[in-house]
Amino acid sequence: MWRPSLQPNGVITSYEVMYQIYERDYSTAVHTRLESIDRSYTIKNLDPGTPYQVRIVAFTSVGMGVLGEYVVFFSGELAPTKAPENLQATQLSSTRVNITWTPLSLIEARGFPQYKVVLSQLSQQRRQLDTNTVITNNSFSVFTNLVSHTCTL
Missing domain, CATH: 2.60.40.10 (Immunoglobulins)
Structure with a gap:
């Protein structure tokens, strides 16, 4: 209508x-x-x-x-045909990191793309301290208030 x-x-x-x-x-x-x-x-x-x-x-x-x-x-969304590429993490400070990737085209996404970014903070003994998850329509995500030297993608 x-x-x-x-x-x-x-x-x-x-x-x-x-x-x-x-x-x-x-x-x-x-x-x-x-x-x-x-x-x-x-x-x-x-x-x-x-x-x-x-x-x-x-x-x-x-x-x-x-x-x-x-x-x-x-006409109805389906699962994307591929994963985002060129994943990069750029340290902005000891407690902030910027995650970027190449976004999917509308054809590759087979729908309006949304991205789920999971960032885990690990101790020096590789024990998980915390997990941060962001769902976004953008091709980047900035994580803040992280514990210094503890992040892995």
Whole structure:
């Protein structure tokens, strides 16, 4: 469902829904003209775990309006096809560390990626003192208030 334009250029007579697999050539877009002013449409038979982009354009008796911006969505998320790469830990101070990695693309993530970073603090005898876990959408995480010289990824 979408909201109607706040400033329509006349009386809206119909809508057109355009969708395609994300980052594909525009010529692959599927166009569906809705011969009504209903503001909802169900897209069927999509490939699971695939990113799509969709946009809407309104029509009046004069013609086509301004194309809306693309909105990206997934047809059900699946497990990522690979793990993040280039994991690096940079010591910022004796009690702070910055963890970075190369983020997954939307295709590799097969959904909007979230990352779980687990940092364990170990004693000199390799006994676990504490574990810090962060879930983030970013490709970095800064851990603070660590016990000096006790961290392992």
